[in-house]
Amino acid sequence: MTGKVVKSTGSWYRVLSDGGHFVDCRLRGRLKIAGSKATNPVAVGDRVAYDLEEGSDKGIITEILDRKNHIIRKATKLSRQTHVIAANIDQAVIIATLAYPRTSTGFIDRFLVTCEAYSIPAAIVFNKYDLLKSSQEAIAYLDELSGIYERAGYPCTRVSATEKINIELFDKLLKNKISLLAGHSGVGKSALINVIEPGLNLKVQSISEAHQKGKHTTTFAEMFALSNGGMIIDTPGIKEFGLVDFEAWELCHYFPEMRQHFNQCRYDNCTHYNEPGCKVKEEVEKGNISLSRYENYLNILLGEDTRR
Ligand SMILES: Nc1nc2c(ncn2[C@@H]2O[C@H](COP(=O)(O)OP(=O)(O)O)[C@@H](O)[C@H]2O)c(=O)[nH]1
Ligand SMILES: [Mg+2]
Numbered sequence: 001m002t003g004k005v006v007k008s009t010g011s012w013y014r015v016l017s018d019g020g021h022f023v024d025c026r027l028r029g030r031l032k033i034a035g036s037k038a039t040n041p042v043a044v045g046d047r048v049a050y051d052l053e054e055g056s057d058k059g060i061i062t063e064i065l066d067r068k069n070h071i072i073r074k075a076t077k078l079s080r081q082t083h084v085i086a087a088n089i090d091q092a093v094i095i096a097t098l099a100y101p102r103t104s105t106g107f108i109d110r111f112l113v114t115c116e117a118y119s120i121p122a123a124i125v126f127n128k129y130d131l132l133k134s135s136q137e138a139i140a141y142l143d144e145l146s147g148i149y150e151r152a153g154y155p156c157t158r159v160s161a162t163e164k165i166n167i168e169l170f171d172k173l174l175k176n177k178i179s180l181l182a183g184h185s186g187v188g189k190s191a192l193i194n195v196i197e198p199g200l201n202l203k204v205q206s207i208s209e210a211h212q213k214g215k216h217t218t219t220f221a222e223m224f225a226l227s228n229g230g231m232i233i234d235t236p237g238i239k240e241f242g243l244v245d246f247e248a249w250e251l252c253h254y255f256p257e258m259r260q261h262f263n264q265c266r267y268d269n270c271t272h273y274n275e276p277g278c279k280v281k282e283e284v285e286k287g288n289i290s291l292s293r294y295e296n297y298l299n300i301l302l303g304e305d306t307r308r
């Protein structure tokens with residue numbers, strides 16, 4: 001029998017069978033993915049084969065089917081060990097807020113680099129639009145950011161969970177796709193999901209709870225089915241997605257608006273930092289590549305990206 005892992009606690013896996021019912025499964029002891037440095041061999045989104053245990057409604061996972069893709073974070077910043085957050089994702093949706101709490105562009109860009117590295121299409125949803133819409137200055141900044149990201153190829157949507165603004169656009173974004181939802185604690189991930197799927201009744205934190213650090217103990221993602229045919233993977237407490245290891249000259253491949261210029265630089269191995277004859281820097285100076293994206297590129301390149 002085969003199915004899809006929708007929840008994991010580290011020792012138990014809830015599998016949604018192809019027949020549409022849930023089976024709690026354990027992992028056959030010796031099942032490991034060859035060559036994987038991951039601390040968890042099976043992640044939410046994995047397709048697995050399982051057998052039912054004799055005389056029980058519990059199952060044993062016997063095989064992990066090939067992954068289309070997966071996304072990881074490092075166990076710790078310097079660790080070689082990785083934790084697979086989810087597998088077989090159609091798109092990643094980053095929920096960001098310009099205020100309460102403020103999502104930094106550094107966080108957004110680091111997340112987008114991770115998505116590019118794993119070839120996962122990404123979209124950005126700016127929530128809590130109700131808090132901005134009376135300030136012209138805030139709207140201008142939101143317009144500017146949306147322009148930067150849309151031109152780089154990432155669709156942007158502004159929504160409000162509490163005032164139900166543009167909820168139909170959010171619903172459409174998730175329709176018939178498996179989406180990984182990412183974003184800091186407190187940006188309104190659960191609130192947004194509850195608006196399009198009230199039956200899930202996810203816990204929405206009070207603002208004060210959202211600011212308490214270390215409150216989330218679980219690092220395991222969970223997958224929910226939506227009535228629009230989509231599935232979402234909620235990632236509690238995940239602040240930072242581990243960047244894959246890359247060579248300096250490779251990093252610009254993960255910035256779509258830089259990728260198209262790198263072969264016009266004077267040097268083949270240009271890192272677009274301080275090399276002469278750099279086409280990327282020229283495009284930044286002309287205003288064709290955003291300064292904010294370029295600065296975050298340099299922060300990642302130089303390893304100074306410590307902002308969360
Ligand atoms: N003003 C405003 N507050 C929101 C909105 N969406 C969520 N919130 C509040 O933000 C807090 C955190 O929401 P929650 O869904 O728990 O965030 P999560 O940690 O990303 O799942 C709660 O107090 C929500 O009521 C919104 O669109 N506007
Ligand atoms: Mg939540």
Ligand SMILES: [Zn+2]
Nearest residue numbers: 265270272278
């Ligand atoms: Zn260059």
